[in-house]
Amino acid sequence: MKKAASFLTKDNFKNMALQMAVLGVIFYGCHGLLTNTQANLEARNIASGFGFLSLESGMPISNSLLPYTPADTYGYAFFMGIINTVFVSVIGIILSTVLGVTIGVARVSSNWLVSKLAEIYVEVLRNIPLLLTLFFTYTIVLAALPVPRKSLTPLAGIFLNNRGIYLPRPVFEPGMIAVMIALLVGIIGAMVILGMAKRIHDNTGRVIPGASLGLVVVVGLPLAVFFMAGAPVTMEHAVLKGFNFRGGLVIRPEFSALMMGIILYTAAFIGENVRSGIQSVDPGQINASKALGLSQGLIMRRIVLPQALRVIIPATTNDYASLVKNSSLAVAIGYPDMVSVGGTIIGQNDQAIEIIAMWMGVYMTINLLISFVMNWLNSRVQLIGR
């Protein structure tokens, strides 16, 4: 009753009127945009809608992870682009985290030389546009490598030349299924062992080396099955035929240059997050744990890291999101990511609105996924008040 009475106060009425006015302006604007767009599209003879996705694309994609030919549809070509974007993002996130943590730890090192070198690295990479770094890595990677006939072979079966890095491709035989099952069993076993170790530690205080035991199970079980099944894997080597190599697993220079540039750039930012995270931990805590007789490793694992992560994770979430968005710079050096493939499609049939909508949809989805995972991680490390 009270609610109903207070519903139409003077303030509420004013608010409602204002919002109605805003809505009206938005609708008017959208209507204008829509009519303009329709008139323009008709004038330029551009079809609208997603029908073009099932047409034959006719465009080649040089770095597709799945089998693809120009006879496939636009939709499938765009899907190849999405896969490439996701692939670059996942590898980039993993490797830039590894490098970034190394840089961050080096920056807080008590070794003056190491911390200065890390600082120079961070300050240089952070203050230069990523696109320039990419051009640099691409030019250097291409220029430094020889033609296929004069390939470098750092190890037998591995060839380095300006067409890419050629590695032996593992060919799996049926026995590999057993190894995969063993790996799965190993992972489950390790999780059980870790849980039991924690329970025993909680209940009795006895320390069980759960992590090492789990590692033995995860690595040992599949390895044992692998050799029992008679090593069911053969290597297909790349062979020089004419002017180029055939077969094997090939990593194209565009991909190497893109990965190098993105990882070097993002690692500088992650390094700064790690540094500020570690420095945010009160040095008194470290002195106190030394006084309690904890070892250096335990202090890092149990005292510093859990507190540093609270600072590191939110900042790093943003950097991961930027990394995914930055992977779109692939278009500048000719790696066919989603933006590059989409740009070609726009060039062929002018359906810019649909492609841009698809880009936005995919990037939003990836970024939502990242923030979902990172928020979950973040809630795990947050201080839980009583």
Place this chain on the structure above:
Amino acid sequence: MASVRLKTFVPGPAMAPPLVSSGVIGWMRINLFNSSLNSVLTVVALFFLYKALPPMISWAFLDAAWLAPSPEHEGACWAFIINKFRVLMVGLYPGELVWRPMAVAAIVVILSVLTVARKLSTRLLIILWYTLPVVLFFIINGGILGLPKVEQSLWGGLMLSMGLAVVGILLSIPFGILLALGRRSRLAVVRTLCTGIIECIRGVPLITILFMASVMLPIFLPQGVNINNLLRVQIGIILFSSAYMAEVVRGGLQAIPVGQFEAAGSLGLNAFQTMVFVVLPQALRHVVPSLIGRCVALFKDTSLVIIVGLLDFLGMVKASSQDPQWLGYDAEAYVFCAFVYWIICFSMSRYGRSIERRNQW
């Protein structure tokens, strides 16, 4: 009778004197060789420097050809940069009119120095900075006061990068403030709209926004209305930057305690006055360092306009390195480009950090 053997006190050997902790040796002991791991790291780092530094120095300085390309110099050929310098700085801007970009550069430098030295009041600085783009546009573009007009397709080089960045920063700050206020509005429609705009723009890469501005904007406009590519790209950059500025400003707004609103209200200020005279001045002061951080990021991001066909600084560097008369100088071109970007971005971030340390504006 058993004799009692008394233990006699025998002093142990004297301890070694403490290690030197002053002077060069002491400094090295503390900072480079204080544990076995650090000693190994130091040696590895020194070896790395020994391998990397001398070739770099001899390439860049000792063996470099400075004034003209010459075959006997094996290092960098800086003559390439000297030869291309005008193109790198101002693009295809007509040679006899180059004094105009130079005048503009002088104005920007003087204004930046005045800002950093804090010789003028904040209000005057803001007025000067916001009149700057108008003045710059008319000097560069010409067409008034007897200055001959220069087509915008001839603009390029560092001048274009700086122009896109300065206009982008100056215009995106007010838009960002509006979006941030909208996101905190009591009106659900306004709040949803602003949140939607901010999150949509922040969710996608700048390249897609530039594509959109370059390809889609003409489709959205009424027929017969044409705006050139440079302006379209500038609009895209402002749009993109506004969303990020909005998030920075929102951080500042959230730091203002509720008491400030209540106090302003009890003094009889209305909502608008409260915002403009009480809340925003404090909120913006909080976020000046982050705003400068965004400026650095935006300046770096302007290099992406090369993808929609504008020849900014990086674009000109790339184009010059592909000049058939000067082939094979990519490394010099990119190193020079990196150096210029680095100087500008590094000094801006240093300035931001110094403000942060003073913790005041």
